[in-house]
Amino acid sequence: MKKPLLVLSALALGISSILTPVTATAALPLTVNNQQMPSLAPMLEQVTPAVVSIAIEGKHVSRQRVPESFRFFFGPDFPTEQVREQPFRGLGSGVVVDAKKGYVVTNHHVIEGADTILVQLSDGREVNAELIGSDKMSDIALLKLEDADNLTEIKIADSDSLRVGDFAVAIGNPFGLGQTVTSGIISALGRSGLNIENFENFIQTDAAINSGNSGGALVNLNGELIGINTAILGPNGGNVGIGFAIPANMVKSLSEQILEFGEVKRGVLGVQGGELTAELAETFGYETNHGAFVSQVLPDSAASEAGLKAGDIITSINGKQIQTFGELRAKIATLGAGKTVTLGVVRDGKEKTFKVTLRESSQAKVKADSLHKGLAGAEFANTTSSDGVKGVKVTNLDERSMAARYGLQKDDIIIGLNRQPIRNLGELRKALDKQPNVLALEVQRDNTVLYLVIR
Known part of the structure; x- marks a missing residue:
């Protein structure tokens, strides 16, 4: 059987008009039989x-x-x-x-x-x-x-308080036609396993979605942002009433991290597991199949330090219920490293709570090929040296690469570029965005500091 195609590029939730047109002089709500109609x-x-x-x-x-x-x-x-x-x-x-x-x-x-x-x-x-x-x-x-004034911003709602059946309105730019509005309801929450993104915790809606609407707003009836439209499920790239949006709480957390660090500092709990089936729930003394089943707690992880064990069922994060392991994974990853969260857990049929301080993902690495041709062949990650100096570490290096020819070595820590301090990947990326002709890299190697000139 042919699988439906997930259409991703330049998609967003569009809006088909549900309002009766009114003349320019009609400032009052539409009335029928002297009764105001909702609008x-x-x-x-x-x-x-x-x-x-x-x-x-x-x-x-x-x-x-x-x-x-x-x-x-x-x-x-x-x-x-x-x-x-x-x-x-x-x-x-x-x-x-x-x-x-x-x-x-x-x-x-x-x-x-x-x-x-x-x-x-x-x-x-x-x-x-x-x-x-x-x-x-x-x-x-x-x-x-750049140089924009008289802007209007949108208020961000608490997307964790959404319920299936809540009304939703999508706003975007489908097919380049210009701003368009559609309406619908929240069809489902916590959607994952769609292979659209690596971290999936989608709001599903039946508001119309079409090409060009990616990045648009999904709002509630108070005009508050509840999600950013991102994808649709459709065989030919058109709307079939199944659209997905990234929850506003995730958007807010990720945006704040990008502003502060220039990148997302992904949080890690340190557990492996899967979805909670009805059979598993019954086996472990849990009455429903909502939650995330923990099959393994990794050693020396945030979870092991907090006291979580294999066989635990994680049911909530900071008092908000979670439905699936995919939702747990997405929320933990986007909350950010260093954040302390309260997990609701069912163990042996009894409810417990654990406070966990999330670790930083060791997978937060960037290939340098896209940053500068002279750095091609190197792989970078944020780091803090033993003496507390923050910078960008060379975690991997192709010995035949351009970066190696210029003298860069594995485990070097870049702490400056063209006399500008570099404390993380965001700052390095921002400095390279200026496209300097010559890179004077200030590098900490073992206990010495040296300069490498890359052209």
Whole structure:
């Protein structure tokens, strides 16, 4: 049986009109038989200015290695690889979350590979945007609008308080048509296992979703942001009434981490497990199958330090119930390293609580190939040296790479670039975004500090 296609690129929740048109002179609500009829118009008038359209331009770069026979015939100066650039354009949506500072949240896949990002506001103004940071694994990106004033921001709701059946309204830019609104309900919560992103805890809605709406807003009837639209389930990229949004609480946590660190400092609990079946629940003295079953607690982890054990059933995080192991994984990962959380646990049929301080993921690594050609072949991660110095550590290095030729070594810690302190990957990425012609890397190697010049 053919599986339905998950359409990801440039998608968002669109909105099909449910309102009766009124004339420009009709400022009052629509009335029938002298009774006021319900309308979303007053709420939308306040919210829609906070939803923007995003247009990007970039280049897809492909590299093909040139056969050695070419160099034999054309000489040693003949290039070792052939580089091709293919221009592309894309459309999406975004949401203003801080009007004073000009911050806009969208999806990572909306701006991935973009060289230029142009944001069109609801009043028609066009503003250039700078990428502050993004996280591919959760599909969130944070932009900053340049020289923009008189912005409208959207208030962020507590998405953990959502219930299936709550009304939801989606706002975005489907097919590049311009701002469009659709309505529906919350169809399901805590959706995961869709292989759309690495960390999935989606809100599912039946509000119409179409291409171009990725990064748009899913709001409640109070006009508060409850999610960022990200994907649809459909055979041909069109709406079939199954759309997904990233919960607002996840968006808020990820955005705050990007602002503070330039990246997402992913939290790690240190457990392995799976979904809780009815049979497992009965075996371990639990009455429902809502929760996350812990099959193993990793040694020297946050979970083992807090006292969690294999066979525990985690039922809540900070007092909010969780439905699946996928939801547990996504929420823990996006809460951030260093955060202390309270876990509700059922052990041997009895309810317990544990306070756990999350560790930082050791998998928070970045390949340097996309940062600068002179750093190609190296892999970086944030670190803190034994004497408390923060920087970017070379965790892996291809000995035949360009970075190795310039003298970079495994376990080197980059602490500065062009006389500018570097304390984390976000700062390194931001410094390299300026595209300096020469990199003067300040490197701590063992107990010495040295400079490596990369051109």
